[in-house]
Every structure is written in structure tokens, then in C-alpha cells.
Amino acid sequence: xxxxxxxxxxxxxxxxxxxxxxxxxxxxxxxxxxxxxxxxxxxxxxxxxxxxxxxxxxxxxxxxxxxxxxxxxxxxxxxxxxxxxxxxxxxxxxxxxxxxxxxxxxxxxxxx
Amino acid sequence: xxxxxxxxxxxxxxxxxxxxxxxxxxxxxxxxxxxxxxxxxxxxxxxxxxxxxxxxxxxxxxxxxxxxxxxxxxxxxxxxxxxxxxxxxxxxxxxxxxxxxxxxxxxxxxxxxxxxxxxxxxxxxxxxxxxxxxxxxxxxxxxxxxxxxxxxxxxxxxxxxxxxxxxxxxxxxxxxxxxxxxxxxxxxxxxxxxxxxxxxxxxxxxxxxxxxxxxxxxxxxxxxxxxxxxxxxxxxxxxxxxxxxxxxxxxxxxxxxxxxxxxxxxxxxxxxxxxxxxxxxxxxxxxxxxxxxxxxxxxxxxxxxxxxxxxxxxxxxxxxxxxxxxxxxxxxxxxxxxxxxxxxxxxxxxxxxxxxxxxxxxxxxxxxxxxxxxxxxxxxxxxxxxxxxxxxxxxxxxxxxxxxxxxxxxxxxxxxxxxxxxxxxxxxxxxxxxxxxxxxxxxxxxxxxxxxxxxxxxxxxxxxxxxxxxxxxxxxxxxxxxxxxxxx
Numbered sequence: 001x002x003x004x005x006x007x008x009x010x011x012x013x014x015x016x017x018x019x020x021x022x023x024x025x026x027x028x029x030x031x032x033x034x035x036x037x038x039x040x041x042x043x044x045x046x047x048x049x050x051x052x053x054x055x056x057x058x059x060x061x062x063x064x065x066x067x068x069x070x071x072x073x074x075x076x077x078x079x080x081x082x083x084x085x086x087x088x089x090x091x092x093x094x095x096x097x098x099x100x101x102x103x104x105x106x107x108x109x110x111x112x
Numbered sequence: 113x114x115x116x117x118x119x120x121x122x123x124x125x126x127x128x129x130x131x132x133x134x135x136x137x138x139x140x141x142x143x144x145x146x147x148x149x150x151x152x153x154x155x156x157x158x159x160x161x162x163x164x165x166x167x168x169x170x171x172x173x174x175x176x177x178x179x180x181x182x183x184x185x186x187x188x189x190x191x192x193x194x195x196x197x198x199x200x201x202x203x204x205x206x207x208x209x210x211x212x213x214x215x216x217x218x219x220x221x222x223x224x225x226x227x228x229x230x231x232x233x234x235x236x237x238x239x240x241x242x243x244x245x246x247x248x249x250x251x252x253x254x255x256x257x258x259x260x261x262x263x264x265x266x267x268x269x270x271x272x273x274x275x276x277x278x279x280x281x282x283x284x285x286x287x288x289x290x291x292x293x294x295x296x297x298x299x300x301x302x303x304x305x306x307x308x309x310x311x312x313x314x315x316x317x318x319x320x321x322x323x324x325x326x327x328x329x330x331x332x333x334x335x336x337x338x339x340x341x342x343x344x345x346x347x348x349x350x351x352x353x354x355x356x357x358x359x360x361x362x363x364x365x366x367x368x369x370x371x372x373x374x375x376x377x378x379x380x381x382x383x384x385x386x387x388x389x390x391x392x393x394x395x396x397x398x399x400x401x402x403x404x405x406x407x408x409x410x411x412x413x414x415x416x417x418x419x420x421x422x423x424x425x426x427x428x429x430x431x432x433x434x435x436x437x438x439x440x441x442x443x444x445x446x447x448x449x450x451x452x453x454x455x456x457x458x459x460x461x462x463x464x465x466x467x468x469x470x471x472x473x474x475x476x477x478x479x480x481x482x483x484x485x486x487x488x489x490x491x492x493x494x495x496x497x498x499x500x501x502x503x504x505x506x507x508x509x510x511x512x513x514x515x516x517x518x519x520x521x522x523x524x525x526x527x528x529x530x531x532x533x534x535x536x537x538x539x540x541x542x543x544x545x546x547x548x549x550x551x552x553x554x555x556x557x558x559x560x561x562x563x564x565x566x567x568x569x570x571x572x573x574x575x576x577x578x579x580x581x582x583x584x585x586x587x588x589x590x591x592x593x594x595x596x597x598x599x600x
Contacts, residue, residue: 044390045449047459047509048496051388 001096001112002070006061007035007089008081013059019080020063023072027112029062039087058089064096066109158184176418178281189274191282194418198283198291201414205294208407209233209301216400216458217305219393220508224586225309226392226596232316233301239317240297243324248296249289251329253278258341258351260330280417291414292332299328299363305508306371309389310381310583313591315576319374319566326562327370331555332362342551344540353540354551355529357426358415360470360521361555368515369556371506373563378576380505382583394454401458405434408465412472425533426472429480430465433472436481437464440488448496459513463491466517471525474537479528486524491517522552 008016013030020028034055041054065073074091082088099111161169161183169179173191214233218226240248247266254261265271271278271285279288300320304311334341335356342361344353356362381389391397412430416423441460442452467487468480475483495512506512526548529537540547570576577583582590589595 045451045453046390046455047512048500049389051390053388 001064001099001109002067003094003096004061004063004065004070004073004077005092005094006063006077006081007033007058007091008061008077009083009087009089010057010059012081012083013061015080016061016077019076020073023069023076025063025065025069025073027063031060031062033058033060037087037090056087064099064112066112158182160184161186173282176280176282176420188276190276190284190287191418194280194282194420195284195287197419197423198279198287198414198417201410202287202291202294204407204410205291205298205414206237206407208404208411209294209298210237212400212403212407213298213301214400215396216404216462217308217508219396219398219400220305220391220455221308222389222586223392223596224588226588227592227594228313228587229304229308231313231592232304235313235317236301236320237297239320240300240324241293243321244289244293244296248324248329249292251325252292252296252332253289253337255337255339256333258339258347258349259334261333261337261339283417288417292336295359295363295411296324296328296332299359299367300324302363302367302510302514303371303374305510306375306506307378308507309587310507310577311374311378312574312576312578313587314574315570318574319570322566322569323370323562326566327366327559328362331366331558334554335359335362335551342554344547345536352547352550352554353543354522354547355474355525355537355540355544356470356522356551357473357525358412358469360466360518360525361551364466364469364514364518365522365552365555366518366559368511368513368518369559370563371510372504372515373560374567375504375506375511377564377567377571381507382580384505391455394458397458398454401461405461405465408434412465412469416473422473422534425476428477429468429472429475429483432477432480433468433484433487434461434464436484437461437467437487440485441492442488444488444492459495459509460488460492463487463513463517466514467491467521467524469518470521471528474525474529474534476528476530476533479530479533482528483521483524486520487517490520519552519556522548522555 006016010032017028020026035058036054036056039056041052041056044051044053061077063073070093074093077091098107099109100107101111159182161180165180165183166186169185169187172179173187173194176194179185179188210233211230214230218229221229245267247263249268250263250265251261254264256262268286268289271289273284273286275285276282278285279291300323303323304316307316335343335354337343338346340347341350342352342354343350344355354361383389408430409427413423413427416426438457438461441463442456445456446452464484464487468483471479471483491513494516495509499506499509499512523545526545529541529544531538531541567576578587578590
């Protein structure tokens, strides 16, 4: 099993969710995060005081899936989240040791 | 912590005891007039009015003028229309503080300090009301000397709800006292925009308690009492014949210049210049601005002390200057920074209201428009460039808007006061600008010197700032044990 963590632009969430659903992947965890890479923040001015806001709002999607689905899932996420402009985000893949479905006590690939 | 609480309690007790002791000595002065009438009834009793005189008194009510003299008027009571407007104005001015100013300032601070602003507004409202009833009203409006009143009306002695004349002919003396109380409340509340986020609540209250006696009561007496040193319209013997319709000097200059000195003595917020400290809610700030705007009609038009033509003029001038000030400030931002901001609109509207305050009952609509434009430009420059140049941490721009704006208003009143707007201007117009300058200088000196003294007293007695840890946690938790928003 593998875990995908994808940091994407917030307005791309629906597209990525739909792309994963098309592959049969319907479970995910989504969180609102802040971050920056090489995309700079923006400047806000309040009564002559300038503030550089470094952190930009992003969405983090976490999906745990069977090894067999990994390549197509990563491809779908990258394609759906891409705008071609700076700040599109990143995808990380890591191995998962165990997964358990709480309701049924199933383990392993049956649980994801 | 215990030291400052017990000191505050001791101070409150001392003020109450002093008030109780001082007041009885004045009672005998109230009894003397009654003694005169019982020994010589026929000579002093006023005559019954003729029908013509009764009609004249009713006309006087409509015209907001004096009743027939030496006649036992049948309408020696508050005039319903004028008194109703006075009561409405009083409520509007209180609304400016609670919650207008509370939200305006509250939205501009960081989340961890929002409640400290709200508590400050309510704490000041309570403290000042107590002091006002105890002796503040009397020290401000009783005859006394040109510089301070006496204690003849302490605890509202010698006053009645149906009495008239303390303020003007047709408003209740009680409502006059309440109207003026709402001014006495908002003036100190304005100060703490400059010291926001880094002054202890106990220090705020102690500072206000002393400031009212050293600055507000004397200044309001000088500018608005019939025996006041700077009351041009009502005191023929005034040393400085200045005019101030609704409080450019008394409210805005005093609080603004006090704010400057206080924030210099206090020092900047921890992290100032390094950490970003943007407003936590421009929504609340704008909501507060709207409340200040609407409430200000009571502040300015209510200062006409009657629902008459002068009030209508003040109302109109207020509307024109405020809206224009807001628009011009936003345009200035558009030009210099590239965006008109909500904070710019809010600041410009408040600046317009501040600058028109001393002028509103004395200028024409054209004068109000000129003032509106000036209000959108001069305080804008002070806030955007002066603050950065000198480097003081005037957290919410109290000096930039109220100090600079109030001074600008006092001076522009001298230039733009017009007899056609208010006949009172006629005899005072000669040399008026110079008189306004003198009044402004006296106000600044009084505010600056008194603030320096009071700040150092408070600093020595209980300290001004919270500990760095308390300041970091936020005043809401440190001073009040509360959080403003518990969202999950």
C-alpha cells in the first residue's frame, strides 16, 4: 500500500476529486493548509503599514491505496491539478505499513 | 496583580469619600435663595403672564429662544420636540462608543486582543458615569472659575428632570447632563487606540480616572461653560474667544494629542516593525465605522441643543464632510498605493467626521465640502507618512486621525465659519482664526503636559504595560480570562 500526499491549489479540489473517482478511488482526507514554495506571497497595506503575507492557502489531499493503483492515481492528480502557473503544488508518495477499517476490522488492501 | 487591585479599590473609595465630604459644604449655597423669598414674598415673585406673553413663550419654544423674562412662564419645562431630539442624540452618542468605537477599534487589533478593546469601552463608560455623577458634571458646567467649575451640582444636587436652562432653554437639565456625559465617555475611550494591545486594563482605568480631572473637566469647562476661558459664544469675558461646536478641541484634540504622548511613553508593541499585525477583522471595523457615522449625527446635530435650523445645518455639514472625507481618502490610496481599501474608506469617513466636528454648526455646505476634502488628505498624509517617518507605534492611528484631524478642524473653523450658517459667528468672526490657534495651542499644552504627568504616575504606582509573556498571550486572556472567538 502507498500513501499519496498532494498539495494543490484550493480551487482545483473538485477536479482532482472527480479524477480520482473516475479511477474508482473514492476515499480521501482533505485539509486546509498554508504554505509556499517558490511562489511568493502578496503584499497587503493597512493605513501605510505594509505586510508581506508569505503563506498562501493550499489544500492537502491524503489518499492511501493499493500499489496497483498508484501510477494511475498520481498521473490523474497531476493532470487535474496542473494550471501551468507557478504555485501548482507537489505530490509525495510514501509506503504504508498497515491499514485497518474500523467498522469491520478488515486489514491490508481490503481496508483501503 | 493584588497590589494594583487593592490600590484601585483604595482609590475608588477615596474618591467616593472625598465626594461625600466635599458636597455637604455646598448645600448651604442652595438654601440661601429659598430664605430670601420667605422674608420678602411680594417683591421677588414673578408676574402672571398675559395672553401675548404666553403666545410669545410658545413662539420661543418653536424658535428655540428665551422665554419672556420676569414672567412666571406656563411653559417653564423642557420643550417636547427639542428635548426628544436631545434624548435621541444622547442615545446616538452613546451608540458611538457602545458598540461603534468598540467594533471600529476591535476589528483593527489582533484576535488575541479584541476583548481588551471591548472591555476598555465598557469599563470607561462605567467609570466616567460614576465620576460624572459624583462631581464631573459639576466641575465641568457649574460656574466656578474660568478654568474649572465648582461642586454646586455634585451628585446632581440642585437639579431636577423638569429643570431647564443649564444647557439651553428647552432641554431638560438632566438630559443636558446625560448628553454631555456621553461625550465625556467617548473622549477617553478614543485615546487608547494609540496604546492598544500593550496597556494593562488596570492602568487604563487609573489613567482615565486621573485624566478626567486634569484634562477633560477643565477643558470642557473652558470651551463650553458660560464662564469658560475659551467659550466665545457664551462668555463675553472669555480670555480666548474661540468657537467649537461639538468638540474639535475638547474631544478630538485632547484625546489625539494625549494618545501621541501616551504611545511615546508606553513604547511600541512587542514585535512592532518585525511581525505583521494586520487587523483581524475589517468586517467588524467597517460595521463600527457605520455606527460611528450614524451616531455622529447625535454628536454634531445634538450639539445645537434643539431641533432647529442650526441643528439642521450641523446635520448637513456632518453628512457632506464625512462622505467626502471617505471618498477622498480612498482616492488618495488609489493614487499612492494602487488600491482603495475598506480601511481607507473607514478612516476617511471618520476623519471627515472628526474635522467637521468643531465646524458643523458654523459653516455652510460649501465649507463642509472643503473640510471633507481636507479631511481626506491631511490626516491621510499624517497616518501614511508622518507615522513612518517618526516611527511611533500609534496602533490604531488615534493621533493621525483625531489629533491631526481635530487640530485641522479647529483651524479650518476659524477660516470657514460663516454668519449665514449661524448668527453667533457675527461678533466672533473678527480675529477668529488667531483665537482658534490660541485655543488649539492651549489644548495641546494641557493635554501633553497632563498626559506626561499622569502616565508617569500610573507607571510608578501600578505600571503601564503587561509583562512580555502576558502581552504575547494577549490581553484578552491576561486581563480578562476570556477568548473573543471560540470557533470549534
